[in-house]
Structure formats: structure tokens, C-alpha cells
Amino acid sequence: MAGGKKKEVKKETGLGLSFKKEENFGEWYSEVVVNGEMIEYYDISGCYILRPWAMSIWEIMQVFFDAEIKKMKIKNCYFPLFVSSSVLEKEKDHIEGFAPEVAWVTKSGKSDLEIPIAIRPTSETVMYPYFSKWIRGHRDLPLKLNQWCNVVRWEFSNPTPFIRSREFLWQEGHTAFATKQEADEEVLQILELYRRIYEEFLAIPIIKGKKSEMEKFAGGLYTTSVEAFIPNTGRGIQGATSHCLGQNFAKMFEINFENEKGEKGMAWQNSWAYSTRTIGVMVMVHGDDKGLVLPPKVSSVQVIVVPVPFKDANTQGIFDACAATVDTLCGAGIRAEADYRENYSPGWKYSHWEMKGVPLRIEIGPKDLANNQVRAVRRDSAAKVDISCDSLAGKVKDMLDDIQKSMFDAATQKRDACIQVAKTWDEFKEALSQRKMILAPWCDEEEVEKDVKDRTRGEMGAAKSLCSPFDQPELPEGTTCFASGKPAKKVDLLGKELLDYQLLVRSSSIFKLFELLVLMYFSWSTH
Numbered sequence: 001m002a003g004g005k006k007k008e009v010k011k012e013t014g015l016g017l018s019f020k021k022e023e024n025f026g027e028w029y030s031e032v033v034v035n036g037e038m039i040e041y042y043d044i045s046g047c048y049i050l051r052p053w054a055m056s057i058w059e060i061m062q063v064f065f066d067a068e069i070k071k072m073k074i075k076n077c078y079f080p081l082f083v084s085s086s087v088l089e090k091e092k093d094h095i096e097g098f099a100p101e102v103a104w105v106t107k108s109g110k111s112d113l114e115i116p117i118a119i120r121p122t123s124e125t126v127m128y129p130y131f132s133k134w135i136r137g138h139r140d141l142p143l144k145l146n147q148w149c150n151v152v153r154w155e156f157s158n159p160t161p162f163i164r165s166r167e168f169l170w171q172e173g174h175t176a177f178a179t180k181q182e183a184d185e186e187v188l189q190i191l192e193l194y195r196r197i198y199e200e201f202l203a204i205p206i207i208k209g210k211k212s213e214m215e216k217f218a219g220g221l222y223t224t225s226v227e228a229f230i231p232n233t234g235r236g237i238q239g240a241t242s243h244c245l246g247q248n249f250a251k252m253f254e255i256n257f258e259n260e261k262g263e264k265g266m267a268w269q270n271s272w273a274y275s276t277r278t279i280g281v282m283v284m285v286h287g288d289d290k291g292l293v294l295p296p297k298v299s300s301v302q303v304i305v306v307p308v309p310f311k312d313a314n315t316q317g318i319f320d321a322c323a324a325t326v327d328t329l330c331g332a333g334i335r336a337e338a339d340y341r342e343n344y345s346p347g348w349k350y351s352h353w354e355m356k357g358v359p360l361r362i363e364i365g366p367k368d369l370a371n372n373q374v375r376a377v378r379r380d381s382a383a384k385v386d387i388s389c390d391s392l393a394g395k396v397k398d399m400l401d402d403i404q405k406s407m408f409d410a411a412t413q414k415r416d417a418c419i420q421v422a423k424t425w426d427e428f429k430e431a432l433s434q435r436k437m438i439l440a441p442w443c444d445e446e447e448v449e450k451d452v453k454d455r456t457r458g459e460m461g462a463a464k465s466l467c468s469p470f471d472q473p474e475l476p477e478g479t480t481c482f483a484s485g486k487p488a489k490k491v492d493l494l495g496k497e498l499l500d501y502q503l504l505v506r507s508s509s510i511f512k513l514f515e516l517l518v519l520m521y522f523s524w525s526t527h
Contacts, residue, residue: 069146199408204281208226305325
């Protein structure tokens with residue numbers, strides 16, 4: 001502070017990233033999520049600590065989604081984490097789809113459990129025995145429940161923070177209806193909410209569509225999804241799914257009801273979920289060589305205010321102006337904070353908050369104080385503008401809105417540049433080699449889909465059907481499937497999927513270093 005003893009400014013180095021996004025995507029991603037204070041590595045491989053900077057993003061999306069589903073009369077509940085083996089194995093197709101990933105509790109202390117207990121990979125088999133108990137007549141329908149919880153899937157593939165982890169957070173909705181029409185309507189209502197999460201909050205363009213029979217949810221009737229794209233990897237990624245389960249689970253768990261006429265009926269069911277994977281997709285799409293780039297709608301700090309006192313400046317006046325700026329912005333509903341730390345230089349703070357992806361930085365120095373203004377610097381474009389304090393809140397709101405829109409527009413432009421139409425196998429292969437997603441005429445036959453996978457399989461995974469987009473172009477008469485030559489029934493979106501990207505962080509030195517250090521720490525602390 002002015003007049004006080006001058007504190008030594010801490011000289012910090014190493015804030016920059018060691019890897020560039022274009023040159024080594026896996027290493028870059030590992031650095032960004034750690035240096036950006038999103039996650040910390042844990043001593044169990046595939047498990048991660050979600051730090052407040054990441055958790056706040058999840059909470060913002062949760063507030064939106066929870067309010068929207070409550071408008072649909074969906075109620076929150078909570079079911080136990082543990083599943084008995086007899087219940088889990090009741091629905092054969094379902095458990096076969098998850099069997100390799102199910103974690104089992106086999107001991108209590110030093111004693112073996114008589115019957116092993118599974119940890120939920122998803123909750124259909126946890127919840128539906130009780131749906132059967134609670135649903136008796138048509139007045140008990142619809143039954144619409146959601147829970148915010150964690151699930152465990154003991155993946156043996158290479159773990160990737162947010163994208164592929166052994167434990168993750170999600171919401172999962174489970175609903176039951178008297179008719180298929182009601183179930184079909186809800187599937188699309190929920191899918192639209194997922195679109196809004198990606199496009200309106202995370203500024204990521206998606207494609208809505210229906211999964212193929214091979215890619216649908218195990219045991220379900222059909223699956224719809226929102227599909228995103230990671231340009232730097234040339235891979236699509238399933239953003240969230242909304243499933244119509246049909247009556248398969250109702251049959252297995254005897255979820256029956258009596259209608260108005262006294263006739264027996266079987267419930268139609270849905271399940272739907274999105275997870276913390278959303279955060280990883282956001283990092284991958286928007287991040288750059290300085291670190292995170294957060295869309296304003298999900299950033300817990302939308303504006304960071306940094307005082308810039310020079311030698312012999314009115315330091316107290318600058319600090320007071322920063323405090324007034326924060327008060328003005330917070331009063332207008334903008335999430336703003338100031339960085340008053342005196343042991344860091346302004347330049348170090350700039351780099352720190354750029355690494356964390358804060359959408360807008362406001363700098364206040366002696367000149368700004370004299371001119372009753374602030375300097376605003378955008379994280380997405382680095383554009384700078386001086387703003388009068390008299391119009392501060394309105395101008396900052398406009399800038400944040402423009403950043404949100406600009407990020408979505410830039411991501412859409414990059415995504416669209418990576419979508420190619422292919423009408424023949426040769427065109428498909430060429431587009432695939434250029435790391436594109438492909439729109440192609442499709443016969444929609446399972447054997448042909450298997451053949452496409454087999455013919456494109458390599459070290460970096462195989463091409464697959466990502467979805468059949470709902471927005472379908474008109475197919476000219478006589479159009480044939482690019483892969484089989486049979487009559488085409490629709491246009492399909494195909495490509496390679498990020499979840500099959502085995503080399504994403506396989507060689508990540510940062511990943512290995514953090515795990516090694518954590519393991520060493522726990523080893524020392526227990527001896």
C-alpha cells in the first residue's frame with residue numbers, strides 16, 4: 001500500500017505451457033487441466049480430484065439443468081451406490097454391455113463377503129426393482145426421477161481426465177410412462193436440454209441424431225445423442241445421451257400397471273445422462289497455447305480485476321478503484337474478483353489468469369485512475385479496449401455476451417471445416433485420412449457397419465457410425481450406400497471417436513510424473 005514498506009515482488013517463472021496444442025495434443029491437454037487448476041492427480045490411476053475451478057463449472061450447468069427438468073415435473077432422488085449381483089445380472093444384454101467395467105466389493109475388512117457386491121456403473125438395475133414396487137396403476141404414471149451422483153466404471157483403457165475416468169459425476173434420469181408416445185416425446189425434450197448445455201453454456205456446436213443399433217445403449221430400444229467434434233484430434237465425441245429403453249427392462253423387472261379399463265399394461269421407459277465429460281470437451285475445443293479459455297456463462301470468475309501500480313503511483317487510489325470496479329460489476333450480476341496479491345507482478349497475474357481462462361481481464365493503472373477508466377482485455381482474442389467507469393457494467397455485459405457468441409461461432413467454423421461429404425468409399429477413406437467427420441449415404445445395415453469398422457481398423461482406432469443426424473438432406477432417387485453399394489436409406493455421420501483414441505495421453509510425461517509423485521508420497525507417509 002502507498003506509504004508502507006515496499007514488499008518484494010515474487011519472481012515467478014514456468015507459467016507457460018511446455019507443449020503446443022497443434023504439436024502434441026495429449027501432452028498439452030494434460031498440462032492445461034493441471035496448470036489451469038481444474039484437476040489434481042490422485043494415487044489411484046484413472047481417478048482425479050476435481051478442484052473448485054472445475055467443480056464450479058459443473059455446478060453452473062447443474063443449476064440450469066436441474067431447474068429445467070423440474071419444469072418437466074421430474075423429481076430428484078438418490079439410490080445406493082451398491083448393487084447386488086443377482087439384480088445386476090438380471091438383465092442379460094444390459095450387464096453384458098457393462099461387464100468389463102463393473103467394479104466389485106469382495107471383502108469387508110479381512111473377511112471375504114459371501115456374495116460380492118457391485119458398484120453401480122449406471123443405475124437401471126438399481127432403480128427398476130423399486131419402480132416395479134411403486135407402479136401399480138395408471139395413476140402412478142408417469143414416474144419421473146433423476147439423481148445427481150457418481151458412478152464407477154473400471155476402465156482399463158488409458159485414462160484421460162474428464163474424458164475417460166474410473167469414477168465420474170453425472171446426472172441420470174429414469175422415467176416410466178404408460179405409452180411409447182410419451183416416452184418418445186421426453187427423449188427429444190431431454191436431448192434439447194443437452195444441446196443447450198453444449199451450445200448455450202459451453203459454446204460448443206453439436207449434431208443431434210440417433211445412434212446405430214451397434215452403438216445404442218445396451219438393452220435399450222434406441223439411443224439419441226448430441227455429438228461434438230475435437231478438431232485437433234480429428235475425432236467426434238459423444239456429448240450426452242437420451243435413451244428410449246422401450247419395454248425390455250419393464251419385462252425383466254415386471255414394471256406393470258392397470259389402465260383405466262382394468263387391463264394390464266407394461267411401462268415404457270427412458271434413461272438419460274450427461275457427465276463431467278462435458279468439461280473435458282470444453283477444454284479440448286476452446287483451450288489454446290496459453291491455457292484454458294472459458295466461456296463466460298460457465299466461468300466462476302467472469303472478470304478478474306488487476307491493479308497495475310507503477311513506481312510513485314497512488315497505489316491506495318488504484319486499489320480503491322479496483323474494489324469499486326468489483327462492487328459495480330457484482331452489483332450488475334457479473335461474477336468479478338480482484339487480485340490484490342502484492343508478492344506477484346501484474347505480468348505474472350496476467351499469465352496466471354490467462355492460464356485459468358478467465359474471459360475478461362480489467363487492468364487499472366495510474367493513467368486509468370486519472371482518466372476515470374479501465375482497460376479491458378479479452379481472453380479469447382486478446383483485444384484491448386478502454387472503458388469509462390461511467391458505463392462500465394453495461395459495456396462489460398456486452399463484451400461478455402460477445403465473447404460467448406464469438407467462441408461458439410469460432411468453434412462452429414472449425415467444426416464445419418472438418419465435415420466432408422463422401423459418396424464413395426475412396427472419398428470416405430480420403431476424408432478419414434484428413435481427420436474429418438464424414439456425411440455419407442448409408443444403407444443402415446449392421447453387417448455393413450461391422451465391415452466399415454474392420455476395413456478402417458488401425459493403431460488409432462476404427463471409423464464408426466457416430467449418429468444419423470436428425471437434420472437429414474433429401475436423398476436423390478437411386479442414391480447408393482458409400483460402403484456397400486446398396487440403396488441408401490439415410491445420410492449418416494461417420495468418423496473416428498475420441499474414446500477410441502488410445503494414444504491421447506499414453507506417453508504423457510506430466511501424467512506419469514504426477515502419478516509417480518503421488519504414489520511416492522503415499523508410500524512415504526504410510527511408513
